[in-house]
Amino acid sequence: MIYIILAIAGGFLTILSMVVNASLAKRIGVFQGAFINYIGGLIIILLITMGLREYLHMEALVNIPFYAFLGGALGVVIVASSNVIIPKIPTIYSTLLIFIGQIFTGVIIDYLRLSHVSKGKIIGGLIVVLGILYNSNVDKKQLVDEN
Amino acid sequence: MYRIYAIFIGILITIMVTFNGTLDGYLGNYLSILVIHLVGLTAIAGILIFKKIKPVFKKDVPLYLYSGGAIGVLLVLANNISFSTLGASLTLALGVFGQLILSSAIDHYGLMGMDTYKFHKKKIIGFGIILVGIIIMTIY
Numbered sequence: 001m002i003y004i005i006l007a008i009a010g011g012f013l014t015i016l017s018m019v020v021n022a023s024l025a026k027r028i029g030v031f032q033g034a035f036i037n038y039i040g041g042l043i044i045i046l047l048i049t050m051g052l053r054e055y056l057h058m059e060a061l062v063n064i065p066f067y068a069f070l071g072g073a074l075g076v077v078i079v080a081s082s083n084v085i086i087p088k089i090p091t092i093y094s095t096l097l098i099f100i101g102q103i104f105t106g107v108i109i110d111y112l113r114l115s116h117v118s119k120g121k122i123i124g125g126l127i128v129v130l131g132i133l134y135n136s137n138v139d140k141k142q143l144v145d146e147n
Numbered sequence: 148m149y150r151i152y153a154i155f156i157g158i159l160i161t162i163m164v165t166f167n168g169t170l171d172g173y174l175g176n177y178l179s180i181l182v183i184h185l186v187g188l189t190a191i192a193g194i195l196i197f198k199k200i201k202p203v204f205k206k207d208v209p210l211y212l213y214s215g216g217a218i219g220v221l222l223v224l225a226n227n228i229s230f231s232t233l234g235a236s237l238t239l240a241l242g243v244f245g246q247l248i249l250s251s252a253i254d255h256y257g258l259m260g261m262d263t264y265k266f267h268k269k270k271i272i273g274f275g276i277i278l279v280g281i282i283i284m285t286i287y
Contacts, residue, residue, distance in 0.1 A: 011245020040216025071166035072186030101157020106236030127280030135273030
């Protein structure tokens with residue numbers, strides 16, 4: 001249960017960081033904004049690890065597969081490309097399209113890691129897509145009515 | 148065309164969450180985030196140098212706008228911990244559910260300087276459908 005709440009909290013934090021980063025990018029520029037974002041994050045996590053007396057050891061890094069280090073760089077690509085693409089399509093579609101990309105890649109990755117395709121995850125994912133589509137339509141009608 | 152790029156962003160996000168989750172398995176919750184930020188900062192610094200852009204700090208920007216990095220640390224922490232237990236697809240579905248709830252709240256109350264769009268009761272039906280989907284994903 002605690003993990004479920006944590007995963008939902010992750011969604012809250014995603015929106016918060018999108019709103020904050022987009023407003024910062026608007027004022028100082030996309031790449032400068034991302035730079036400040038990473039410096040801020042690095043300071044916070046440095047303080048946390050120092051407080052917990054956890055330190056990076058070279059021996060620990062040697063055994064890690066190289067691809068595992070690429071997540072941080074992918075984050076930069078995602079932030080920069082979102083700042084370009086998301087303003088160009090209505091939010092109702094961007095949420096939906098990004099989710100479709102996420103969920104089906106998620107199913108494939110779970111298959112590669114655990115080597116079984118979960119029918120429940122595919123069916124459940126499709127139902128989630130339906131729900132998002134339904135709410136998108138409600139939003140769209142509301143916008144048309146108000147105009 | 149931009150819609151295809153949006154799907155592509157979704158694919159990249161899932162790959163990133165998986166890579167970060169793998170790193171988390173080797174280094175633990177906190178040191179993995181340290182490495183993620185070191186790599187990210189190197190990448191963005193490389194882009195700035197390559198594009199010859201100078202980093203800027205403006206004094207008239209409200210302080211909370213500089214908190215994005217701190218929020219990001221909490222976000223990666225929450226994602227990594229739930230990923231190791233719930234797997235990629237369920238973590239993402241629950242995350243989207245959280246995103247929809249908070250963005251509806253922001254729209255309804257016009258929080259953080261956003262325009263106000265009142266919550267439409269009909270949207271409860273959509274949230275119900277999404278919840279059914281998530282429950283199916285959880286059970287199987």
